[in-house]
Amino acid sequence: MGLDIGVVTIDYLDRPETPVKEFLFHLATDAFLGCADEEYEEDTNDEEQYIWGGSWGGNTLVEFSRSYLNWKADRWVSNQSIGAEERITIRRWIDELPWENDMVMLHLGG
Numbered sequence: 001m002g003l004d005i006g007v008v009t010i011d012y013l014d015r016p017e018t019p020v021k022e023f024l025f026h027l028a029t030d031a032f033l034g035c036a037d038e039e040y041e042e043d044t045n046d047e048e049q050y051i052w053g054g055s056w057g058g059n060t061l062v063e064f065s066r067s068y069l070n071w072k073a074d075r076w077v078s079n080q081s082i083g084a085e086e087r088i089t090i091r092r093w094i095d096e097l098p099w100e101n102d103m104v105m106l107h108l109g110g
Contacts, residue, residue, distance in 0.1 A: 008061075010107050011098070019086040020093045023076050028060045028108035059109035066102040069094055 016024065053062025064072075073094060077087045097104045 016093055019080070019082055020090055023073060023090055024108055026076055027062070027072065028055070059107065061105065061107050063103060063105040066099055066104070069104070
């Protein structure tokens with residue numbers, strides 16, 4: 001059995017404005033974040049979601065694949081009363097994250 005060990009460092013990004021901030025608050029309070037998402041599998045036919053994470057004391061640490069985070073954003077936008085410009089703002093913010101092999105780990109907390 002292998003054991004991977006890593007050191008986590010956090011490079012904080014500039015605090016985003018609305019609507020990105022609202023989307024991130026939604027992610028941080030998602031009780032099922034980091035769990036298998038059957039809706040994602042049904043929508044995309046992708047069983048490998050590449051997410052994990054957890055929350056404690058007002059903090060959330062979660063790792064996303066690019067495809068899953070875009071899917072979460074699209075679903076959130078669809079459930080909100082926001083326009084095309086805000087949707088573009090969220091997608092642009094996601095695109096500009098420091099992706100590594102289409103993966104990113106976010107710390108959401110204050």
